[in-house]
Amino acid sequence: MKPNKTGDSGGRSVITARNIDLTFQTADGPVHALKDVNLTINQGDFVSFIGPSGCGKTTFLRTIAALETPTGGNLTVNGMSPDEARKARAYGYVFQAPGLYPWRTISGNISLPLEIMGFSKADRQQRIERVLELVDLAGFGGKYPWQLSGGMQQRASIARALAFDADILLMDEPFGALDEIVRDRLNEALLELWKKTQKTIGFVTHSIPEAVYLSTKIVVMSPRPGRITKIINSPLPAERPLEIRDTPDFIALAHEVREGLREGHGDD
Numbered sequence: 001m002k003p004n005k006t007g008d009s010g011g012r013s014v015i016t017a018r019n020i021d022l023t024f025q026t027a028d029g030p031v032h033a034l035k036d037v038n039l040t041i042n043q044g045d046f047v048s049f050i051g052p053s054g055c056g057k058t059t060f061l062r063t064i065a066a067l068e069t070p071t072g073g074n075l076t077v078n079g080m081s082p083d084e085a086r087k088a089r090a091y092g093y094v095f096q097a098p099g100l101y102p103w104r105t106i107s108g109n110i111s112l113p114l115e116i117m118g119f120s121k122a123d124r125q126q127r128i129e130r131v132l133e134l135v136d137l138a139g140f141g142g143k144y145p146w147q148l149s150g151g152m153q154q155r156a157s158i159a160r161a162l163a164f165d166a167d168i169l170l171m172d173e174p175f176g177a178l179d180e181i182v183r184d185r186l187n188e189a190l191l192e193l194w195k196k197t198q199k200t201i202g203f204v205t206h207s208i209p210e211a212v213y214l215s216t217k218i219v220v221m222s223p224r225p226g227r228i229t230k231i232i233n234s235p236l237p238a239e240r241p242l243e244i245r246d247t248p249d250f251i252a253l254a255h256e257v258r259e260g261l262r263e264g265h266g267d268d
């Protein structure tokens with residue numbers, strides 16, 4: 001199916017944003033963080049949000065997660081309001097910093113939200129083992145966060161977000177603070193995990209290669225006011241070894257994203 005204006009390529013829609021506006025009232029006056037954002041994310045999509053600092057990437061992700069409330073427009077997550085979706089545990093959220101409690105083991109950290117949600121001990125243990133395996137940390141559950149590298153800590157935070165088995169994973173620049181080699185490895189691992197679990201992923205990044213490597217759909221945003229300037233459906237195959245980054249298709253797509261970013265910056 002040919003994508004339409006909202007980037008809808010067919011399939012069951014999981015997240016729909018219609019004319020989303022969000023203005024923060026600050027001491028220095030109003031900040032128009034999101035303007036007229038229209039987007040459809042379908043089941044199993046891997047959607048990256050890319051754009052310069054302040055273009056509203058995090059704000060949009062937080063809006064999906066009901067951590068911010070739009071001042072205009074309509075947003076649904078699994079057919080519900082974001083608040084209802086949050087209560088129905090529709091998504092897991094991964095932040096830029098792993099945010100693991102140093103006094104809890106990796107298993108203990110993954111367990112914490114499950115404990116709060118009232119999962120039984122046996123169920124928690126089963127889930128912890130499953131997600132540790134998914135992020136390739138089997139055998140590390142008994143370690144403390146400070147005994148793990150930065151990349152392993154971030155994998156543990158992804159495991160924590162996966163533990164209650166939400167269909168949607170929202171990730172706000174999860175690999176931004178890591179060096180490039182580690183980031184490459186985690187990008188590969190994340191693609192594997194996405195294919196295995198068939199989750200719908202919303203992913204914020206500043207990196208063009210990362211967005212192009214990971215995504216089925218790339219959303220280019222622009223600041224002042226924060227808005228979507230381009231939605232690109234990726235023509236790359238699902239099978240993506242890291243070497244795909246040297247292929248003409250990959251380079252052409254990266255170029256298209258870069259052009260999109262440049263156009264959005266036109267009046268700067």
Ligand SMILES: Nc1ncnc2c1ncn2[C@@H]1O[C@H](COP(=O)(O)OP(=O)(O)OP(=O)(O)O)[C@@H](O)[C@H]1O
Nearest residue numbers: 024026031033052053054055056057058059060226
């Ligand atoms: N709670 C808030 N109160 C007031 N203004 C805010 C708030 N949160 C974000 N903003 C403003 O909204 C705009 C969008 O911010 P946001 O963090 O979503 O951008 P971003 O694209 O994620 O940026 P970065 O890449 O730097 O993380 C910015 O101008 C920011 O200063």
